[in-house]
Amino acid sequence: MTPILRVAALGDGVTADGRHAALAAPGDWLNDDGSVTPGPHHQTPPCRHFPQCGGCQLQHLDDASYAAFVADRVASALDGQGLSAPVRAPLVSPPDTRRRATLHADKGLLGFTAAQSHAIVDLRECHILAPALLALVAPLRSLLQRMGLKRRADVHLTLADQGADILVTGFAPEGLKAAETLNDFCAKHGVARFAVDGGDGPETRWEPQPVTITLGGIPVGLPPASFLQATCEGEAALVAAVREATTGAKTVADLFAGLGTFALALPAKVYAAEGARDALMALKLAANARQRPVFAEHRDLYRRPLTVAELNRFDAVVIDPPRSGAREQAAALAQCLVKRIAYVSCNPSSFARDAKLMVDAGWRIDWVQPVGQFRWSTHVELAACFSR
Numbered sequence: 001m002t003p004i005l006r007v008a009a010l011g012d013g014v015t016a017d018g019r020h021a022a023l024a025a026p027g028d029w030l031n032d033d034g035s036v037t038p039g040p041h042h043q044t045p046p047c048r049h050f051p052q053c054g055g056c057q058l059q060h061l062d063d064a065s066y067a068a069f070v071a072d073r074v075a076s077a078l079d080g081q082g083l084s085a086p087v088r089a090p091l092v093s094p095p096d097t098r099r100r101a102t103l104h105a106d107k108g109l110l111g112f113t114a115a116q117s118h119a120i121v122d123l124r125e126c127h128i129l130a131p132a133l134l135a136l137v138a139p140l141r142s143l144l145q146r147m148g149l150k151r152r153a154d155v156h157l158t159l160a161d162q163g164a165d166i167l168v169t170g171f172a173p174e175g176l177k178a179a180e181t182l183n184d185f186c187a188k189h190g191v192a193r194f195a196v197d198g199g200d201g202p203e204t205r206w207e208p209q210p211v212t213i214t215l216g217g218i219p220v221g222l223p224p225a226s227f228l229q230a231t232c233e234g235e236a237a238l239v240a241a242v243r244e245a246t247t248g249a250k251t252v253a254d255l256f257a258g259l260g261t262f263a264l265a266l267p268a269k270v271y272a273a274e275g276a277r278d279a280l281m282a283l284k285l286a287a288n289a290r291q292r293p294v295f296a297e298h299r300d301l302y303r304r305p306l307t308v309a310e311l312n313r314f315d316a317v318v319i320d321p322p323r324s325g326a327r328e329q330a331a332a333l334a335q336c337l338v339k340r341i342a343y344v345s346c347n348p349s350s351f352a353r354d355a356k357l358m359v360d361a362g363w364r365i366d367w368v369q370p371v372g373q374f375r376w377s378t379h380v381e382l383a384a385c386f387s388r
């Protein structure tokens with residue numbers, strides 16, 4: 001018997017001699033016949049769909065070993081680039097708090113896909129989704145069937161200020177009967193918005209009041225399918241880290257600003273750059289309505305990253321790129337003279353790659369705050385503070 005020491009990036013348990021075992025927690029034992037004997041950190045997975053459902057990979061880890069996994073993902077990504085930094089205790093979102101998820105529908109089924117497969121796991125319970133979204137899963141399954149869903153469609157759920165915001169892509173039912181069925185459904189379940197996208201972009205079919213999401217205390221119009229941090233707790237953890245990293249800065253550049261999660265939460269004059277035009281417009285309108293000092297620019301930061309001279313006009317920079325990171329922008333950040341940089345990332349590997357460029361140019365990583373918004377999954381986020 002060999003003890004499992006840690007959990008690898010994709011979720012397998014790993015022994016000291018490098019053997020991998022599926023569904024093994026640190027402290028479990030890998031037996032010679034390949035079976036696993038549970039140890040003290042192995043918990044009974046709370047959900048009947050685990051491990052078939054691809055939504056969660058690590059429900060068999062107790063809270064302590066899941067938190068250790070989140071911190072270890074960050075530390076080992078840094079280590080892989082030969083970097084070291086103080087890694088803070090991870091902040092993991094509680095169960096039942098996910099406010100954004102994409103489910104898949106086909107042949108009367110509605111749920112997440114199975115791990116590494118397109119097969120749909122028909123969702124009958126879920127321990128990550130916010131209860132208001134989970135409550136809609138069974139009614140939506142029946143609605144899509146009644147409306148004659150013939151081909152596979154995706155169902156994007158978001159919990160907005162007014163309630164559930166639903167976008168179905170790959171299905172756009174037509175006709176009076178369909179419209180009535182949809183309206184009855186939305187009225188009965190208090191849906192905030194129902195949009196469909198048959199291939200020509202989202203088309204709103206129900207939205208009794210404009211749908212918003214409150215960021216930094218300000219309601220921001222929420223375009224369908226916009227980016228939003230996955231849980232309120234995760235958002236709060238990232239905002240607190242970014243505020244701490246930019247303390248004292250009077251002018252801040254917020255790069256990949258989205259709807260303004262950080263721009264609207266900072267006590268500073270903020271220049272916000274974002275590539276999605278509808279998100280940018282929503283941020284601009286919200287900031288103007290409340291006379292917040294946010295100057296928002298539509299800009300493709302991969303093709304046209306801020307130059308060193310542009311960056312040097314700010315006291316601090318916040319950057320929160322997509323999963324692939326921001327190699328081009330990081331090259332200019334490495335050379336610039338701002339006092340502090342807050343780097344928020346949903347991918348420790350691309351973060352570590354960009355951080356290496358900056359450290360090689362003389363930056364220091366003061367701390368890294370791991371954030372587990374996708375509880376029980378292998379997705380890990382972080383916020384890091386850089387100074388010279």
Ligand SMILES: C[S@@+](CC[C@H](N)C(=O)[O-])C[C@H]1O[C@@H](n2cnc3c(N)ncnc32)[C@H](O)[C@@H]1O
Nearest residue numbers: 256257258261274275276300301302320321322
């Ligand atoms: C991880 S999200 C962060 C959004 C925001 N900071 C937040 O916390 O809500 C990344 C953002 O980058 C934007 N984006 C993706 N590619 C971009 C590009 N080439 N130039 C500018 N923005 C881009 C996306 O639209 C998205 O809003």
